[in-house]
Amino acid sequence: MSDNSLTADEISLYDRQIRLWGMAAQKSLRNSNILVINMSGVGVEIIKNLTLGGIGKLTIIDNNKLKEQDLNCNFFVEKDQIGEFKVNASKLKIQDMNPRVKIEIDNRNWEDLEIEEFKKFQIIISTGLNSRQISKIDGISRELNIPMITCCVHGINGFIFNDLIKNLSWIKVEFNENREIGEFNLVSNIVKIDEIMENDNKFHKLLIENKFRKWDELNGKFLNLQFPSDKKKKKKINILLIMILSLLDMNEEFYGKDIEDVVIDLEEFKLHISENLNKFELPQSLIEFENEKFDKYLKIFIRNAYCEYQPxxxxxxxxxxxxxxxxxxxxxxxxxxxxxxxxFNSEMPIYIL
Amino acid sequence: MAVDSYIKKMFGEKSSQFADAKVLLVGAGGIGCELLKDLIMMNIGEIHVLDLDTIDLSNLNRQFLFRHKDIKQSKSKTAIAAVEFFNYKSKLYAYHGSVLDTNLFPLSFFKQFNIIYNALDNLEARFYMNRMCLYLNIPLYESGTTGLKGQVQPIYPYLTECFSCVPKETPKTFPVCTIRSTPSKPVHCITWAKDFLFSQLFSNEDTNTQEIDASEFTNEEEAEASKKEVNELADLKKIIANEGDNEIVIKIFEKIFIADIERLLKIEELWKSREKPSFEQIKDYDHFFKDINKEYLTTCKDQSTLEEILKTFASSLLRLTDRFKNNENIEFDKDDEDTLFFVMSASNIRSLIFNIPTKNEFDVKQIAGNIIPAVATTNAIMAGFSALSSVNYFLENDNINRVVKSKMVFDSSSTDKVVNSSKLIKPNPSCSACSIVKGIITIDLSSTTLGQLRDKLIEKYNYGDDVEIMTLDSRLLYDFDLEDNLEEKLTNFINDQTVLLINDSDEKFDLIELYVLNSQNSEIILPELNIPLKKIKPSENENDENDDDDKLLVDNEENNDIKVTVSLDDDDDLVEEQPPMKKRKF
Incomplete structure (x- = not known):
C-alpha cells in the first residue's frame, strides 16, 4: 500500500502543495509517522498543519485534562469537554480535517513510555517541555537516532530547538561558478552540487549535510566564532534567547498548570540568567539587571511566561x-x-548553539 | 480560571482594548481562515469577514475551516459557521461579495472599523482597499503568501509606506511576435493556445475588432501574416457553426497547424538565426483523425504520444464546438476540462512543430491557470505575524507609537533568521495613492450649491484666497473663471461616490482628494485633514511637528537595498488580477 502512487483524489486535494514540493515528496509525507508530545496551543497548530499536509500517521500524547483556559488556544475542543483528557477531547475534530491521516491518541504521561515505544516514529516533536524534559527526550532521540524538534510559546514570545542529529537536504541557490564541495557554514557542508536551468536562468542545487548538537552539549563556541567581540554580541544576540533558556531551567514544571498558579521565582530566574550567560560565554553586561528599562522588560516577559497566545x-x-x-x-x-x-519586535533570529 | 485567563494575565486591563475593537477581515481563503482563527482567539470584539469566493477541493490542503462537504459553498459564510464552536468572545459577521462592489460595500461600510486586515489574492483588490483606508485613515494590515514565501505589511495612512508606494512586479508578458511567430518555450505555445487560438475560436467578442498592431512585429511580412491568420480564423468560426464533426477537426487543424506555419516558413528573415518549424513530428496526423470521437482517451492527461495529443485535440474541439453551438458562453477556465484539454493539446501540437518539449496536464494547468503553490504553514506564519504585529495597535494609544513598534515581516532564505523584519518606512513622496491627502466629505448634493461648498472649504482649511474644484477625472467644476457655476446645485455636477480634487489657488497648500458621500438633509461635514504644504522639493514636504519621529522612522532612500517582492497570492487564478491596461492585446 505505502508504495502505491498517489491517487487522482490525493493529487487534486494536495495540488497546491505538490506544485511546491513535488509528487515524490507528497508520497514521502504520506508514508511518515510522527509523534507530538503535549497538546499545548502550539501543539494544536503543529497538529493542524501536519494533518492538512497529509502525513501518514500522527500520534499525540498528553496526560493533561482539558481546562477552561485551553479553550482560547485549542480549536479542536468545545466547552462541555472540560475535564476530559485533552487528546481524547480533540481527536474527532482533528480527524475531521483530513480523514486520510491516521490519528492515534495516548493519554499517558510521555515520561512513562518505554524507549521501544518511540522506535516507530520518524520525527519526535514536543511542546511545553522544560530543560530537564528536553534533555530526556533528546537523549531518547539520540539513542534511537530519531530527529527531534521541541518548541514552546510564552505569550508573545516563542522558542524552537531542533536536534535533527545529522540530515541531508537539497536547496536551490543562485548559480556561482566558484562554489565548491565543502564548508557551507559553521554547522553544514555542501556534499553535492548540481546545475539546473529554470526559465533560462542557471541555478545551483546543493545537497547540504547538516550537523546538530545535543541539548546537553549546547555551548557558546559558535556564538563566539560568529560574534567575537562583546560589542558584536550585544548587537547581535537578542537577550530574549537567554531569557527563554533561563525560563526553561526553572525547577518547577509549569506546563498544564492553571496560569494563575504559574509564579516565576525572580531570584531563581535571575540566577539561571547568570548561569546561562556563563554557559554560553557571554558577557554578564549583556543583561543589566539594575537598568530600569530591563526591569520593565522583565516584568512583561514574566507576565507572558507560559501563556499560550494564539498569534x-x-x-x-x-x-x-x-x-x-x-x-x-x-x-x-x-x-x-x-x-x-x-x-516585542516581530523578529525570529536563528542561533547556532 | 476563565476562557481568557492567558490574555488577562498578559495584558491586564488593556485586554479590554481588544474586546472593544471592531475589525474587518478581507478574504477568507488561505491567510483569511488562519487570521480569523487568530483574531477570535485574541478575543477581538467584532470581526466582519468578507469574501466573494466559493470553496474548491484544492483549498482543503490549507483552508482548515473547510471540509469536503462545503465545496461550492460561500467561503465567508462557511468560515463563520465553522469557527462558532470555539468562539467565546467575538461577534461575527459574514459577507459574500466582492470588496470592489460599491453597492454592497460603500465607503461608509468601511468607516466602522478600527483596523482592516487584508487576506487577499489579487492586486486590484489590494490597491482598492489601500485607497479606502487612505480615505478613512484606518490602519491596514496587508499580507500575502506564495509557496514558502510571504510578507506582512502594516500600513498607517500617511505615516508609513502604503501599498502603492513601491511599484509592484506585474506578471511576466511575452513579445507578441514570440507568441505568434517564433515560440521557443512551452509557455509560449500555451499562451498562444489560450490567449490567441482559444479566444479567437470560442470567445463571443467580435473578432474583427481585434486589431493587429504592426509595430509589435519585427517585420511587415510577419505582421501581414498575423493579420491574415486572424481574418481566416473568423472564417473558421463559421466552419464551427456550420460543418460536420470530421470537417471541423481536419479543417481547423490544417489551417492553424499547416497553412499558418507554411506562411511563417516563407518569411525567411525569421529563421536566419532560429531553427525552422517542421511538420516531421506530426506528419501522420490524418491517421489519428480517422476515427475521432468525443470521448477522451483514459491516458489523455499524459500527452506522451502523438496519438494522445491529436485525439485530445479532436475530442476537446468537438466538445467545445457542441457547447458553442448551444450558445454557451465559453471562457477558459483551468477547472473546465474541455477548455484545459483544448489548450493543452493545441499547445503541444505547436510545440511538436517548433521542436519544443510537450507538457502534461498537471504542468499545462499550472501555466495556463496561473496556479500559485500554497501551503498551510506559510499562511499560518504570515497570518500569525499579521495578528501579532497588530497587538501594537491595541496596546498603544496613538498611531505614532504604533508605527514605531510595528514591523514589516517577510520571508528569509538566510540561515540566521526565519523571517526578515524591518521598521516601517515613510511614505514615498511621489506615491500615486498616498502623496495626496485624502478624506471624506458628507454633503447633501441636492440642496447644496457649489458656492457653499467652496466657502466651507476655504473656511475649514484656511485657504488664503480661493480654491479650484475638480473631479478625479479632471473635470474642472470651479475656478475664478467659472463663477457662474457657484449658484448651481451640486447634483448638476457630481454624484454620491464622486472624488473631488481641491487645489489651493495660492499654491501654498498641496492638493487634497475628497470622497463624496451624499447624505440627505446633512450639513457639509468636512474631514479633519493635515494638509501639507505644496511640494516643491521633496525635502520641504515634512510637517515640522514630525521632526522627532524622523529618527525612529527609516527613510525611504536608505532602504533601497531591501528589495521587496510582493507575494500576490495564496489562492488561485492570477488572470483577473492584472489591471485592465496591463492585459496584452493580440
Whole structure:
C-alpha cells in the first residue's frame, strides 16, 4: 500500500502543495509517522498543519485534562469537554480535517513510555517541555537516532530547538561558478552540487549535510566564532534567547498548570540568567539587571511566561510543521539549531548553539 | 480560571482594548481562515469577514475551516459557521461579495472599523482597499503568501509606506511576435493556445475588432501574416457553426497547424538565426483523425504520444464546438476540462512543430491557470505575524507609537533568521495613492450649491484666497473663471461616490482628494485633514511637528537595498488580477 502512487483524489486535494514540493515528496509525507508530545496551543497548530499536509500517521500524547483556559488556544475542543483528557477531547475534530491521516491518541504521561515505544516514529516533536524534559527526550532521540524538534510559546514570545542529529537536504541557490564541495557554514557542508536551468536562468542545487548538537552539549563556541567581540554580541544576540533558556531551567514544571498558579521565582530566574550567560560565554553586561528599562522588560516577559497566545502559536506551529515537512522531504534548511520568536519586535533570529 | 485567563494575565486591563475593537477581515481563503482563527482567539470584539469566493477541493490542503462537504459553498459564510464552536468572545459577521462592489460595500461600510486586515489574492483588490483606508485613515494590515514565501505589511495612512508606494512586479508578458511567430518555450505555445487560438475560436467578442498592431512585429511580412491568420480564423468560426464533426477537426487543424506555419516558413528573415518549424513530428496526423470521437482517451492527461495529443485535440474541439453551438458562453477556465484539454493539446501540437518539449496536464494547468503553490504553514506564519504585529495597535494609544513598534515581516532564505523584519518606512513622496491627502466629505448634493461648498472649504482649511474644484477625472467644476457655476446645485455636477480634487489657488497648500458621500438633509461635514504644504522639493514636504519621529522612522532612500517582492497570492487564478491596461492585446 505505502508504495502505491498517489491517487487522482490525493493529487487534486494536495495540488497546491505538490506544485511546491513535488509528487515524490507528497508520497514521502504520506508514508511518515510522527509523534507530538503535549497538546499545548502550539501543539494544536503543529497538529493542524501536519494533518492538512497529509502525513501518514500522527500520534499525540498528553496526560493533561482539558481546562477552561485551553479553550482560547485549542480549536479542536468545545466547552462541555472540560475535564476530559485533552487528546481524547480533540481527536474527532482533528480527524475531521483530513480523514486520510491516521490519528492515534495516548493519554499517558510521555515520561512513562518505554524507549521501544518511540522506535516507530520518524520525527519526535514536543511542546511545553522544560530543560530537564528536553534533555530526556533528546537523549531518547539520540539513542534511537530519531530527529527531534521541541518548541514552546510564552505569550508573545516563542522558542524552537531542533536536534535533527545529522540530515541531508537539497536547496536551490543562485548559480556561482566558484562554489565548491565543502564548508557551507559553521554547522553544514555542501556534499553535492548540481546545475539546473529554470526559465533560462542557471541555478545551483546543493545537497547540504547538516550537523546538530545535543541539548546537553549546547555551548557558546559558535556564538563566539560568529560574534567575537562583546560589542558584536550585544548587537547581535537578542537577550530574549537567554531569557527563554533561563525560563526553561526553572525547577518547577509549569506546563498544564492553571496560569494563575504559574509564579516565576525572580531570584531563581535571575540566577539561571547568570548561569546561562556563563554557559554560553557571554558577557554578564549583556543583561543589566539594575537598568530600569530591563526591569520593565522583565516584568512583561514574566507576565507572558507560559501563556499560550494564539498569534505566537500560529507562527511557531507553522515554522515547526514546515521544518518537519522539510526534514521528511529533504528540502530546504531546517533551523540549526535554536530560534526565538521575539514578539516585542516581530523578529525570529536563528542561533547556532 | 476563565476562557481568557492567558490574555488577562498578559495584558491586564488593556485586554479590554481588544474586546472593544471592531475589525474587518478581507478574504477568507488561505491567510483569511488562519487570521480569523487568530483574531477570535485574541478575543477581538467584532470581526466582519468578507469574501466573494466559493470553496474548491484544492483549498482543503490549507483552508482548515473547510471540509469536503462545503465545496461550492460561500467561503465567508462557511468560515463563520465553522469557527462558532470555539468562539467565546467575538461577534461575527459574514459577507459574500466582492470588496470592489460599491453597492454592497460603500465607503461608509468601511468607516466602522478600527483596523482592516487584508487576506487577499489579487492586486486590484489590494490597491482598492489601500485607497479606502487612505480615505478613512484606518490602519491596514496587508499580507500575502506564495509557496514558502510571504510578507506582512502594516500600513498607517500617511505615516508609513502604503501599498502603492513601491511599484509592484506585474506578471511576466511575452513579445507578441514570440507568441505568434517564433515560440521557443512551452509557455509560449500555451499562451498562444489560450490567449490567441482559444479566444479567437470560442470567445463571443467580435473578432474583427481585434486589431493587429504592426509595430509589435519585427517585420511587415510577419505582421501581414498575423493579420491574415486572424481574418481566416473568423472564417473558421463559421466552419464551427456550420460543418460536420470530421470537417471541423481536419479543417481547423490544417489551417492553424499547416497553412499558418507554411506562411511563417516563407518569411525567411525569421529563421536566419532560429531553427525552422517542421511538420516531421506530426506528419501522420490524418491517421489519428480517422476515427475521432468525443470521448477522451483514459491516458489523455499524459500527452506522451502523438496519438494522445491529436485525439485530445479532436475530442476537446468537438466538445467545445457542441457547447458553442448551444450558445454557451465559453471562457477558459483551468477547472473546465474541455477548455484545459483544448489548450493543452493545441499547445503541444505547436510545440511538436517548433521542436519544443510537450507538457502534461498537471504542468499545462499550472501555466495556463496561473496556479500559485500554497501551503498551510506559510499562511499560518504570515497570518500569525499579521495578528501579532497588530497587538501594537491595541496596546498603544496613538498611531505614532504604533508605527514605531510595528514591523514589516517577510520571508528569509538566510540561515540566521526565519523571517526578515524591518521598521516601517515613510511614505514615498511621489506615491500615486498616498502623496495626496485624502478624506471624506458628507454633503447633501441636492440642496447644496457649489458656492457653499467652496466657502466651507476655504473656511475649514484656511485657504488664503480661493480654491479650484475638480473631479478625479479632471473635470474642472470651479475656478475664478467659472463663477457662474457657484449658484448651481451640486447634483448638476457630481454624484454620491464622486472624488473631488481641491487645489489651493495660492499654491501654498498641496492638493487634497475628497470622497463624496451624499447624505440627505446633512450639513457639509468636512474631514479633519493635515494638509501639507505644496511640494516643491521633496525635502520641504515634512510637517515640522514630525521632526522627532524622523529618527525612529527609516527613510525611504536608505532602504533601497531591501528589495521587496510582493507575494500576490495564496489562492488561485492570477488572470483577473492584472489591471485592465496591463492585459496584452493580440
Amino acid at each position: 505566537s502559536n500560529s507562527i511557531i506551529g507553522g515554522v515547526v510543521a514546515q521544518d518537519v515537512i522539510n526534514t521528511i522531504v529533504q528540502k530546504e534548511l531546517a533551523i540549526n539549531n535554536v530560534s526565538i520568536l521575539d514578539g
